[in-house]
Amino acid sequence: MVHRLRSLMNALFHRDRFESAMSDEIRFHIDAYADDLVRAGWSREEAQRQARLEFGGVERVKEDAREARGVRLFDELRADVRYAMRQLRHAPAFTAVAVLSLALGIGANTAIFSLMQSVLWSTLPVDAAKRLRLISWVSGPQLVMDSTWGNMNPTATGGRTSTSFSYPVVQELQRRDSSFEQLFAFKPIGRITAVIDGQAELVTGQLVSGNVYEALGVVPIAGRPIVPADDDRPGSGMAVAISDAFWARRFGRAPAVLGRTMTLNQVDVTIVGVNPPAFTGLASGQHPDVFLPLSAQPVVLPWRYGKSPSLLDDPEYWWVLMMGRRKPGVDEREAKASLDVLLRQAVQASLPHKAARDQPRIQLLAGAQGLNDVRRAFSTQLFVLSAFVALVLLIACANLANLLLGRAVVRQREISLRLALGAGRGRVARQLLTEGIVLALLGGAMGIVLGYWARDSIPYLLSTSWNASPLQADFDRRVLAMCVTVTLVIGVLFSLAPVCQSTRVELTESLKDGARTTMTRSKRLMRRSLIVFQVALSVLLLTAAGLFVRTLWNLRSADLGFQPGQIVLFTIDPPRSAYSGEARKALFQRLEEEIGGLPGVVSASLSSEPLVANSSSTTRVAASGRKPSQGDSIQVWVNDVGERFFETMRIPILYGRALGPRDRATSLPVAVVNQQFVRTFFPGENPLGQTFANASQSWHIVGICGDARYDEVSAPVPPTFYQPFAQTKDLGAMTFEVRAAIGEAGLVKAVREVVRTIDKDIAVFDVRTQEEQIAATFSRERLFAVLTSAFGLLALVLACIGIYGVMASAVASRIPEIGIRMALGAESRRVLTMILRESAGLAGLGAFIGVLGAAALGRSIEGLLYGIRPFDPVTVSGAVLLMLMVALLAAWWPARFAATLDPMHALRRG
Amino acid sequence: MSQSADLLPGTLDMLISKAVSLKPLHGYGVLLRIGQISGHALQIPQGSLYPALYRLEHQGLIAAEWGESDNKRRAKYYTITSAGRQRLKEETASWQRLVTAIASALATTPDEV
Incomplete structure (x- = not known):
C-alpha cells in the first residue's frame, strides 16, 4: 500500500520526469526493435516504420500506463474541475448566489463554533x-x-x-x-x-x-x-x-x-x-x-x-x-x-x-478547563445560537439544492448530448458531483474566511470600556476541520439530487428538436417543498429573533426608579495599608466634597454598590429592634451611600428626610428604606421612627424613598435600605456617582486631578456612565438580540433568493402557457396576480408550519426572555407579515415579467 | 516462426515476472526473453507490455532502474523484487495446479466416468 502511494505521489509530483521517462523508454523500445530488424536485413527506414507499426499507438500505450500508475484518475479529476469552473463562470448569477448563500451560512456557523470551541471545549494548555x-x-x-x-x-x-x-x-x-x-x-x-x-x-x-x-x-x-x-x-x-x-x-x-x-x-x-x-x-x-x-x-x-x-x-x-x-x-x-x-x-x-x-x-x-464559570453563564445561549446558525445553514443549503435543480433542468439537453455521444453515466455523474463540490468549496472557503474575520466581533459585543469580554473565540484546527467537513458534506449531498435526476434522462425525448426544457412533476414539487421549508424555518428564526429583540427592549425601557442620564461612575479603592477605618471614611468624605464642588458638577455622591451592576450586599433583618432569630428575619438588600446619593440619583424621598451631614459615625445609626421594605416589614403602619436590626446592630428609619432597581433590571425591586457610609464599620472600594452638565472626558480629567493632588497612588478606575453600566448588565441579552436578528435577516434574505429563483424559473417554463392565456384575452393584471398568488400560497403554507414550530419550540427559550411570553402573538404575526411581504416582493419581478409578455412573442418562443 | 498461441488473460504479469526474475531486462528485452523462453510460442501484444510493466512496478513486484544497454544507450532495466519473487512462486504453483487439473479433466475417457 505504502509502495503504491509513493509511486503515485512520485508520478504526480514529478509529473514531467514521469512523462519524459515514459517517452524515453518507448523510444528506446522502438529503436532497439528497429536495430534488430536492420540486423535481420531490413533497411533502416523500413525497419523504423515496421517497429512503430508493430508497437501500435504510442499515445494509447502511454494512457494505459498512466492508468496503471493511478495518474489518469487525477488527470480526469483536473479536467472535471476545470470544466466545472468554466461552467460556473458561464453562469455568474447562479454561482454568485449559490456561493454567497453558502458563505454566509458557513461563516455564521464558523463564528459560533469557534466561540463554542473556546467556551465549551478548549482545555488548559497542559499535558494530560x-x-x-x-x-x-x-x-x-x-x-x-x-x-x-x-x-x-x-x-x-x-x-x-x-x-x-x-x-x-x-x-x-x-x-x-x-x-x-x-x-x-x-x-x-x-x-x-x-x-x-x-x-x-x-x-x-x-x-x-x-x-x-x-x-x-x-x-x-x-x-x-x-x-x-x-x-x-x-x-x-x-x-x-x-x-x-x-x-x-x-x-x-x-x-x-x-x-x-x-x-x-x-x-x-x-x-x-x-x-x-x-x-x-x-x-x-x-x-x-x-x-x-x-x-x-x-x-x-x-x-x-x-x-x-x-x-x-x-x-x-x-x-x-x-x-x-x-x-x-x-x-x-x-x-x-x-x-x-x-x-x-x-x-x-x-x-x-x-x-x-x-x-x-x-x-x-x-x-x-480549570474553573469555568463562563461555561455555565453562556452554554444555553451558545447552544441556542448554534441551533440558529444550523438552521440558517439549512436554508442556505435549500437554496443550493434549488439552484442546482434549476440548473439541471437548463442543462438537460447538454447532458443528454453528452450521454448520446458516449459519455458514461458515471462520468457525467462525476462531473455534476465535481461541480457541486467545487461550488461548496468556494462557498465554504469564503465562509471560513468570513467566520475568521468575524470571530472577534461577537466577544466584542460583550466587552465594555471598563471590562474585557469574558468570551473569547478560538479559531483552531478543530474549527477548521469542522467547517471543511460541513462544506464537503453539503457539496456531496446537494449535488447528488440533481445527479440522480439528470442521468436518468430519456435521451430521445430531450434531444428532439424543439423539445422544451421542462421540469418533471416530481422536480417541481421538490423545488416547491424546498421553498415551504425555507419559509417555515425563516418564520421560526424571525419569531425567535423578535422575542429576543423585545426582551432587550423591555429591559431597556423598564422603570428604574432613578434617572441614569448624565451620571458618570468611577471606582476608587485606596490601598488598605494606607487608608483604613476612619482615615478611609475621611478620604471618601473629602473626595465627595471636592468632586461635588468641581465646575459643571450638579451633584456628586458615592455608594459601596453601584446601581444595576449585578452586585449586591444583603443582610437578614427583623423589624422593631428585636434581635432576629433564624425564623423571623428576612433577607434585605443594603447599600452604604453618601450624603447626596438620593439627590444625585434622583430617587424621590417620599416621607421623612434623606441622609445628611448630621449622620456621623458617632450619632444614632439611621437608614432610609424603600417602599418595598415598608411593604415587607410595616404594612399599614407609619415606618418613620421605627427600628429594625440584624444580628449585630440596629437602624432607625428616618426616611422612605421610592423603589429603585438595585443589582439588576430583570428582577423585582427588593426590600432595600440605605445607610450613610460614615456609619458603617468598614468600607471596601467605593463607586462615585457624579451628575454633571459637562462631558465625560472633561469631568474625568478634573476628577483625576483632584484624586492625584490628594494621593498619587490612588487609581481612578472603571470609568463609565450610569447608562453604560446598566446596558452592560444586559450585554448577554443584547448580544443575543443582535446575533439572532442578524441571523433572522440572513434567513429572510436567503429565503427571498430561493423564492425568486423558483418563481423566475416557473415563469420561464410557463411562457407559452401564459402567452396562450393572454392571447385568449387574459388581462396582464390577472397574470400578475396569478403568479403572486402562487408565491403567496407557498409562503403562507411555510409560514403556517413555521408558526407551529415557534409554538412548539418557544418553551426552550423561555429562560432567556424578559417581560414577554415565549409565544407572543404580536411577535409571531410580525414575523409572518414580514415573511409574506418579502415573499411577494421576491415574486414581483418574475410576475411583472410574465404580465408584460408580448403574447405573439411568447407563443413563438414556445 | 512456429505456431503461436494467444495469451490467456492474467498470464502476462506472470510471464513478465518470470522473465525479469532470470536477469534484469529492459522492456524490449522482456519481449524477446518471453519469446525465447516460450520457444516463440507466445506472442506478447506490444501495446500491453508497458501498461503491465507500470502496473507491476506500481504494485512493488518489480523495480526499475536506469542503466546502459548493450549498444551503450540509456535504458530502463526491470528487476524482480522479493515481493515479486514470492508472488511468482505462488502464481507458478497455482498455475501448475490449474494445468494438472485441466489436463486430468481433459484426459478423462468415457470408461473412467
Whole structure:
C-alpha cells in the first residue's frame, strides 16, 4: 500500500520526469526493435516504420500506463474541475448566489463554533488535561464553615455545593493524598493596585500554590516559575510571575523585566518569570496579569473582618480552589473515596466543634478547563445560537439544492448530448458531483474566511470600556476541520439530487428538436417543498429573533426608579495599608466634597454598590429592634451611600428626610428604606421612627424613598435600605456617582486631578456612565438580540433568493402557457396576480408550519426572555407579515415579467 | 516462426515476472526473453507490455532502474523484487495446479466416468 502511494505521489509530483521517462523508454523500445530488424536485413527506414507499426499507438500505450500508475484518475479529476469552473463562470448569477448563500451560512456557523470551541471545549494548555480534576464538595444545608468566598450553588436536595476549601484543609489534603499526582491550589483575586515606576494601575491577579507550575508542567518563557519555596516566604520581596500579555502590554517584552520590583497593594514584589502565552491561569474567561504565591494573601489582600489579616490559618473561612491530576493507575471512584476520607478527617481536625453540622463530601469535577464559570453563564445561549446558525445553514443549503435543480433542468439537453455521444453515466455523474463540490468549496472557503474575520466581533459585543469580554473565540484546527467537513458534506449531498435526476434522462425525448426544457412533476414539487421549508424555518428564526429583540427592549425601557442620564461612575479603592477605618471614611468624605464642588458638577455622591451592576450586599433583618432569630428575619438588600446619593440619583424621598451631614459615625445609626421594605416589614403602619436590626446592630428609619432597581433590571425591586457610609464599620472600594452638565472626558480629567493632588497612588478606575453600566448588565441579552436578528435577516434574505429563483424559473417554463392565456384575452393584471398568488400560497403554507414550530419550540427559550411570553402573538404575526411581504416582493419581478409578455412573442418562443 | 498461441488473460504479469526474475531486462528485452523462453510460442501484444510493466512496478513486484544497454544507450532495466519473487512462486504453483487439473479433466475417457 505504502509502495503504491509513493509511486503515485512520485508520478504526480514529478509529473514531467514521469512523462519524459515514459517517452524515453518507448523510444528506446522502438529503436532497439528497429536495430534488430536492420540486423535481420531490413533497411533502416523500413525497419523504423515496421517497429512503430508493430508497437501500435504510442499515445494509447502511454494512457494505459498512466492508468496503471493511478495518474489518469487525477488527470480526469483536473479536467472535471476545470470544466466545472468554466461552467460556473458561464453562469455568474447562479454561482454568485449559490456561493454567497453558502458563505454566509458557513461563516455564521464558523463564528459560533469557534466561540463554542473556546467556551465549551478548549482545555488548559497542559499535558494530560483530561485527567485534571477540580475538587469540590457537597453538603447538607447545615454548613460546617462560617464563611465562604467563591461560588456556592444549591443542590437539588436543598444542600450546597462549592469548590472552595479552607487553607488548613487544603494543606492537610496536599500532605496526605496519594491518588493524585499532586494537589495544587489557586484563587482568582480580581483586581489589585500595582505601582510600576511610580505609576498606579489596576492589574488582575491570581494566587497560586507553590507547586502549580511543577504540577501542571508549565514552563515560563523567561525566568523561572513560582516554586514551593516562594510559597513559604510571604511578605516583602516575594516572587511573582507575570502573564505574557502583561509583559507585552506593560513592559514591551523587555528582557530586563526579570528581577524588577513593583508594588502590589503597597507590597514590594519581584518579577521572576513570564508565563507562556497559552497559559492564562486556571480560571477560564479571566486573564490574570500577575501570579502570586498563595501565601501572599495576608499582606496583599489583608482580611479586614477577621481577628487576623491572614486567611491562611483560618479553618472557618473557605476560599481556596483545589485541583489535581489523577494518577493514571487510580480510577475515579477510588480517588474520590480516598480524598473523601481525608477531607472528613481534615474537617474534624480543623473544626472539632462542628461535628454536628452536615459534613462536606468530595465531588470530583472535570478540571480540563480549570474553573469555568463562563461555561455555565453562556452554554444555553451558545447552544441556542448554534441551533440558529444550523438552521440558517439549512436554508442556505435549500437554496443550493434549488439552484442546482434549476440548473439541471437548463442543462438537460447538454447532458443528454453528452450521454448520446458516449459519455458514461458515471462520468457525467462525476462531473455534476465535481461541480457541486467545487461550488461548496468556494462557498465554504469564503465562509471560513468570513467566520475568521468575524470571530472577534461577537466577544466584542460583550466587552465594555471598563471590562474585557469574558468570551473569547478560538479559531483552531478543530474549527477548521469542522467547517471543511460541513462544506464537503453539503457539496456531496446537494449535488447528488440533481445527479440522480439528470442521468436518468430519456435521451430521445430531450434531444428532439424543439423539445422544451421542462421540469418533471416530481422536480417541481421538490423545488416547491424546498421553498415551504425555507419559509417555515425563516418564520421560526424571525419569531425567535423578535422575542429576543423585545426582551432587550423591555429591559431597556423598564422603570428604574432613578434617572441614569448624565451620571458618570468611577471606582476608587485606596490601598488598605494606607487608608483604613476612619482615615478611609475621611478620604471618601473629602473626595465627595471636592468632586461635588468641581465646575459643571450638579451633584456628586458615592455608594459601596453601584446601581444595576449585578452586585449586591444583603443582610437578614427583623423589624422593631428585636434581635432576629433564624425564623423571623428576612433577607434585605443594603447599600452604604453618601450624603447626596438620593439627590444625585434622583430617587424621590417620599416621607421623612434623606441622609445628611448630621449622620456621623458617632450619632444614632439611621437608614432610609424603600417602599418595598415598608411593604415587607410595616404594612399599614407609619415606618418613620421605627427600628429594625440584624444580628449585630440596629437602624432607625428616618426616611422612605421610592423603589429603585438595585443589582439588576430583570428582577423585582427588593426590600432595600440605605445607610450613610460614615456609619458603617468598614468600607471596601467605593463607586462615585457624579451628575454633571459637562462631558465625560472633561469631568474625568478634573476628577483625576483632584484624586492625584490628594494621593498619587490612588487609581481612578472603571470609568463609565450610569447608562453604560446598566446596558452592560444586559450585554448577554443584547448580544443575543443582535446575533439572532442578524441571523433572522440572513434567513429572510436567503429565503427571498430561493423564492425568486423558483418563481423566475416557473415563469420561464410557463411562457407559452401564459402567452396562450393572454392571447385568449387574459388581462396582464390577472397574470400578475396569478403568479403572486402562487408565491403567496407557498409562503403562507411555510409560514403556517413555521408558526407551529415557534409554538412548539418557544418553551426552550423561555429562560432567556424578559417581560414577554415565549409565544407572543404580536411577535409571531410580525414575523409572518414580514415573511409574506418579502415573499411577494421576491415574486414581483418574475410576475411583472410574465404580465408584460408580448403574447405573439411568447407563443413563438414556445 | 512456429505456431503461436494467444495469451490467456492474467498470464502476462506472470510471464513478465518470470522473465525479469532470470536477469534484469529492459522492456524490449522482456519481449524477446518471453519469446525465447516460450520457444516463440507466445506472442506478447506490444501495446500491453508497458501498461503491465507500470502496473507491476506500481504494485512493488518489480523495480526499475536506469542503466546502459548493450549498444551503450540509456535504458530502463526491470528487476524482480522479493515481493515479486514470492508472488511468482505462488502464481507458478497455482498455475501448475490449474494445468494438472485441466489436463486430468481433459484426459478423462468415457470408461473412467
